[in-house]
Amino acid sequence: MIEWTGVALGGMLGACMRFFITNRINGRWNKNFPLATFLINMTGAFLLGFVYAEARPNNILDYWLRSGAGIGFIGAFTTFSTWMYESATLKDRKAILTLLIYMLASVVIGLLAAWLGMTIG
Amino acid sequence: MNETNGYSKWYRHFLQYGAVAVGGVLGALLRETIELITPASYGFPVATLLINWSGSFVLAWFYTITIWRFKVPQWVRAGIGTGVIGAYTTFSTFAVETNSLLVKGQIFIAGIYVVLSVIGGFFLALLATRLAGEKEESLQDGESSRERVVDSFGLKDGESIGD
Numbered sequence: 001m002i003e004w005t006g007v008a009l010g011g012m013l014g015a016c017m018r019f020f021i022t023n024r025i026n027g028r029w030n031k032n033f034p035l036a037t038f039l040i041n042m043t044g045a046f047l048l049g050f051v052y053a054e055a056r057p058n059n060i061l062d063y064w065l066r067s068g069a070g071i072g073f074i075g076a077f078t079t080f081s082t083w084m085y086e087s088a089t090l091k092d093r094k095a096i097l098t099l100l101i102y103m104l105a106s107v108v109i110g111l112l113a114a115w116l117g118m119t120i121g
Numbered sequence: 122m123n124e125t126n127g128y129s130k131w132y133r134h135f136l137q138y139g140a141v142a143v144g145g146v147l148g149a150l151l152r153e154t155i156e157l158i159t160p161a162s163y164g165f166p167v168a169t170l171l172i173n174w175s176g177s178f179v180l181a182w183f184y185t186i187t188i189w190r191f192k193v194p195q196w197v198r199a200g201i202g203t204g205v206i207g208a209y210t211t212f213s214t215f216a217v218e219t220n221s222l223l224v225k226g227q228i229f230i231a232g233i234y235v236v237l238s239v240i241g242g243f244f245l246a247l248l249a250t251r252l253a254g255e256k257e258e259s260l261q262d263g264e265s266s267r268e269r270v271v272d273s274f275g276l277k278d279g280e281s282i283g284d
Contacts (some may be wrong), residue, residue: 011149015208041212048213076208084177084246114216
């Protein structure tokens with residue numbers, strides 16, 4: 001039950017945090033490049049790498065941290081579907097260079113960020 | 122400027138963040154359920170792949186059809202799109218799983234996982250926008266998806282969504 005409570009509460013906070021940050025950034029950023037989702041995903045990849053390296057499920061606190069912060073909060077904070085929807089929109093608008101940069105930068109920097117988090121954690 | 126579509130700004134905030142909060146709970150629980158019930162397949166993260174593929178398809182379909190055919194209130198769009206589907210799919214798990222495969226020396230499997238996730242997700246999203254009625258010609262040059270959203274809900278120019 002602890003795990004499900006953590007996932008539910010974390011998911012609630014993570015989704016709201018993403019909504020808040022996206023609204024803040026989109027109100028100021030008028031370029032094609034989907035900056036908000038990009039920054040959210042890179043930050044989340046780093047944080048999840050850190051949490052997974054840090055929280056081996058040995059005790060109750062780590063169990064909470066893993067399910068609540070990792071699976072719930074960071075999992076819901078980052079989003080794969082918005083990344084793909086924005087990419088499809090960029091393709092339709094023939095912004096192919098921006099599309100390629102968005103795709104490649106997300107994969108490369110996202111993997112590096114997760115690796116960095118796992119290494120530091 | 123406090124009144125848009127008959128609702129106060131505070132009320133719109135309340136509706137939208139409430140919908141995203143409820144949606145986030147449902148999306149995260151659904152993701153974890155699928156992660157737990159999907160059988161392990163030789164170390165390949167098949168559960169996350171299925172989650173991200175299905176979410177990419179459904180989000181693109183939902184966002185497109187609510188622009189062109191069924192105009193729903195912004196809080197419904199935020200609750201289902203940003204809340205449920207946004208929290209259901211996950212980038213961070215994708216990145217950490219790929220790293221775990223690389224650390225274990227399973228470079229080929231990691232490569233397959235990345236290519237399947239990204240290329241598959243992209244074409245599923247593209248297919249979904251077509252099925253929902255999007256045409257390439259319908260998009261004006263330089264028009265952002267955000268502008269389309271703002272336009273379709275009659276928000277004033279320069280007013281950010283849910284803000």
